[in-house]
Amino acid sequence: MSSLQDTLYNWLTIKVVADVRVDDTAAQDTVNLFYEVLTEEHGISEITVKKDEQMYEVSYVLQGEQKRTRFPVELIDVMLEQMEAEPEKFINYPKEEENDEPTN
Template identity: 35%
Template sequence: MRLHDALFNWLQMAIVVEGRPDDRSAHDTLNFFAEILAEDHQVDRVEIIKKDDTMIHVRYGNAEGTKVQLFNREAAEQLLHEINANPKYNS
């Protein structure tokens, strides 16, 4: 999986965990993408540092340095909206 895709998947799950803190599956999936970032891309820290009207800023890095990647906010939040709109996941 490409770094950009792994970061985006991590971000989507971080948003789901934030919106659904009791969702064990969301936590497990977030951890899964953190493992991919660590094992495949040597990323040992990742965090959301800023949200504005259109973008979410994600800082990630390792011993060699830190970078910031911007993601479209609407796209990143779409998974949470879809989960919340599905009655199957809201009982």
């Protein structure tokens, strides 16, 4: 299991991408996976995010206690910026429908 800090960092980084790329199925699936790890493995709830010019602040409840952690904007936004700079490297493939037969 990853540390809570590492999982928050990974979740927030992909959440920023998923919020902008709402049709990106990989980003949506990944943000949901990290959210499940945060809530089920780490036991946190009531996760909120605030952003100012320099920092992201993630607030959450852990074992009944309000907690918060901060991450520099440039550290979190780097993946989104890379995707925007080189979109040809980050193609979104549509999710296969359950009734669709795989193509070989």
